[in-house]
Amino acid sequence: MEWLGLYNYWVVVVLMMVGFYIVIAQGNLVKKIVGLNIFQTSVFIFFISLAKLDGGTAPVYVEGITEYSNPLPHVLILTAIVVGVALTAMGLALVVRVHELYGSIEEDEIHEQDGKH
Amino acid sequence: MDLLIQHLPALQVVLPMLAAPIVMLMARAPRLAWAATTLTTWLTLGVSILLVQQVLLHGSISYHMGGWVPPVGIEYFVDPANIVVLLIISLMGAISMPFALRSVEQEVDKAKHGLFYAAFLLANCGLLGITITGDAFNIFVFFEISALASYALIAMGKDRRAVMSSYQYLVMGTVGTTFLLIGIGFMYIMTGTLNLIDLAQRLPEVNDTGTIRAAFAFLVVGISLKLALFPLHLWLPNAYTYAPSMITVFLSATATKVAIYVLLRIIFSVFGYEFSFSELNLGYVLMPLAMLGILIPSIVAIFQTNIKRMLAYSSVAQVGYMILGVSFASTLGLMASVVHLFNHAVTKAALFMALACIIYRVGGVSLDRMAGIAKQMPWTMAAFVLAGLSLIGIPLTVGFVTKWHLLLAALEGGLWPVAVFLLGTSLLATIYIWKVVEAAYLKEPAEGAQPVREAPMSLLLPTWALTVACLYFGIDTSLPVDLANRAAETLMGGYL
Numbered sequence: 001m002e003w004l005g006l007y008n009y010w011v012v013v014v015l016m017m018v019g020f021y022i023v024i025a026q027g028n029l030v031k032k033i034v035g036l037n038i039f040q041t042s043v044f045i046f047f048i049s050l051a052k053l054d055g056g057t058a059p060v061y062v063e064g065i066t067e068y069s070n071p072l073p074h075v076l077i078l079t080a081i082v083v084g085v086a087l088t089a090m091g092l093a094l095v096v097r098v099h100e101l102y103g104s105i106e107e108d109e110i111h112e113q114d115g116k117h
Numbered sequence: 118m119d120l121l122i123q124h125l126p127a128l129q130v131v132l133p134m135l136a137a138p139i140v141m142l143m144a145r146a147p148r149l150a151w152a153a154t155t156l157t158t159w160l161t162l163g164v165s166i167l168l169v170q171q172v173l174l175h176g177s178i179s180y181h182m183g184g185w186v187p188p189v190g191i192e193y194f195v196d197p198a199n200i201v202v203l204l205i206i207s208l209m210g211a212i213s214m215p216f217a218l219r220s221v222e223q224e225v226d227k228a229k230h231g232l233f234y235a236a237f238l239l240a241n242c243g244l245l246g247i248t249i250t251g252d253a254f255n256i257f258v259f260f261e262i263s264a265l266a267s268y269a270l271i272a273m274g275k276d277r278r279a280v281m282s283s284y285q286y287l288v289m290g291t292v293g294t295t296f297l298l299i300g301i302g303f304m305y306i307m308t309g310t311l312n313l314i315d316l317a318q319r320l321p322e323v324n325d326t327g328t329i330r331a332a333f334a335f336l337v338v339g340i341s342l343k344l345a346l347f348p349l350h351l352w353l354p355n356a357y358t359y360a361p362s363m364i365t366v367f368l369s370a371t372a373t374k375v376a377i378y379v380l381l382r383i384i385f386s387v388f389g390y391e392f393s394f395s396e397l398n399l400g401y402v403l404m405p406l407a408m409l410g411i412l413i414p415s416i417v418a419i420f421q422t423n424i425k426r427m428l429a430y431s432s433v434a435q436v437g438y439m440i441l442g443v444s445f446a447s448t449l450g451l452m453a454s455v456v457h458l459f460n461h462a463v464t465k466a467a468l469f470m471a472l473a474c475i476i477y478r479v480g481g482v483s484l485d486r487m488a489g490i491a492k493q494m495p496w497t498m499a500a501f502v503l504a505g506l507s508l509i510g511i512p513l514t515v516g517f518v519t520k521w522h523l524l525l526a527a528l529e530g531g532l533w534p535v536a537v538f539l540l541g542t543s544l545l546a547t548i549y550i551w552k553v554v555e556a557a558y559l560k561e562p563a564e565g566a567q568p569v570r571e572a573p574m575s576l577l578l579p580t581w582a583l584t585v586a587c588l589y590f591g592i593d594t595s596l597p598v599d600l601a602n603r604a605a606e607t608l609m610g611g612y613l
Contacts, residue, residue: 101277
């Protein structure tokens with residue numbers, strides 16, 4: 001059962017597929033953003049998992065401890081989370097504007113209003 | 118002065134970045150915001166030119182951000198390959214600003230000008246950052262900075278469809294950059310470094326693993342989304358059509374070019390020619406996609422009645438030409454691609470500027486509204502025709518320089534069907550440009566249409582500056598060809 005030991009990577013794969021599927025399949029603009037968030041979160045978990053060392057602690061010098069987790073991916077993901085928040089805010093702001101202009105946030109209804117192009 | 122020269126690479130990015138919040142505070146004084154932005158873009162151009170000079174004199178520059186030595190610190194790396202792209206971005210930023218004044222005043226709500234120019238500076242900063250940085254994660258962050266700013270800019274278009282197309286761009290763009298992030302993660306686990314030069318040195322040891330091949334796939338697909346490689350181009354036509362005219366000019370000249378540069382960096386410098394083309398046969402994937410990407414969008418462009426949309430589809434086709442050059446996997450092909458980065462930036466920006474002049478006076482650029490426009494706006498249309506000739510690739514224009522080198526590269530590789538294909542597709546460009554010329558020159562204006570005047574000088578001058586550049590560099594090809602040659606040789610040589 002070695003593959004179960006890497007369960008966080010399985011979580012990453014499942015979340016990634018779920019998020020990506022929502023982005024592609026959903027016609028509701030807010031749900032698409034939710035999907036995008038799940039998709040990005042899976043990547044965050046992936047980065048955090050790969051930095052974790054079994055039995056490793058935070059990289060602070062303490063006597064008697066020899067194993068440390070890698071702090072760099074954690075820092076990268078801190079940045080990526082900020083980027084993700086900005087993207088979500090931007091996306092939702094656009095959805096609000098879309099709702100003001102079209103009175104709907106369903107993709108097919110919006111395309112209907114604009115006429116096919 | 119020495120200190121200035123030493124910190125040029127940092128200034129290149131920091132200048133627009135710091136100017137952005139200052140400009141944002143000038144929301145009450147739109148003209149002042151414009152003036153500050155213009156000054157910044159011209160200073161940025163100055164920095165780029167000094168960098169070109171330094172690189173040509175002393176060779177590549179490695180700049181250590183904050184004094185931390187790479188690979189621990191972040192490195193900015195300027196070499197003959199990215200200097201061309203830096204120059205394109207800052208040149209286009211600088212030349213579209215004098216143009217912006219009147220165009221933006223008409224198209225964007227006055228209260229938003231401060232924000233508009235701040236976002237423009239951030240887009241500029243992001244694109245420059247992607248190009249200059251030598252750190253893989255930095256590329257991701259700058260990609261997002263420029264992308265977020267462009268979403269905001271596109272959404273400021275007058276038409277309500279601008280908001281929807283910005284949303285679509287946001288979704289596809291985010292998927293693209295997240296793929297990029299996954300690819301970077303895979304490379305990092307296998308090598309433990311993010312520095313591009315360091316990666317290039319350590320990757321060969323672990324090349325033979327599924328992880329690295331997956332990383333390569335994620336990177337190529339993610340970046341292809343950003344550069345609008347067919348069939349991942351779906352966000353581009355709408356975004357370019359509904360964005361404010363000045364933003365269409367700037368983005369069409371820079372955004373996809375920068376993504377193409379990153380692709381070149383990744384496949385040639387980081388993974389290396391051997392791995393990309395001999396082991397994974399990337400050429401077999403890129404060539405058919407590039408050819409389809411030239412053919413189908415060109416045909417779609419012919420049937421468009423909105424000229425801005427027509428040119429947007431033509432942009433997708435032009436990306437096809439650049440990728441085709443890459444897929445030949447030869448120095449000559451690569452050189453044709455790099456020279457086309459410059460040539461297409463100049464040509465397409467000139468074309469979109471001419472359209473922006475017409476939008477300024479007429480209010481739209483559908484074929485029927487452009488009927489007979491050449492008599493009323495002779496200078497604008499003359500610029501459009503000349504730049505159009507360059508798009509087709511008529512001799513004595515920059516477009517010809519690209520087509521010529523692509524042809525040579527195709528023949529050098531023994532791919533004569535591709536050479537025939539290249540000539541054939543130029544015909545398609547002739548058809549869609551001719552449709553505009555026919556409407557503007559040969560048709561009579563629709564009855565009841567308000568006669569319009571020639572565009573104001575502040576719009577005409579930048580348009581003509583770029584048009585003249587299309588012709589000048591078509592006749593005296595030494596500067597772009599020389600820079601592109603150096604760039605191609607640097608990329609082919611890898612980092613080592």
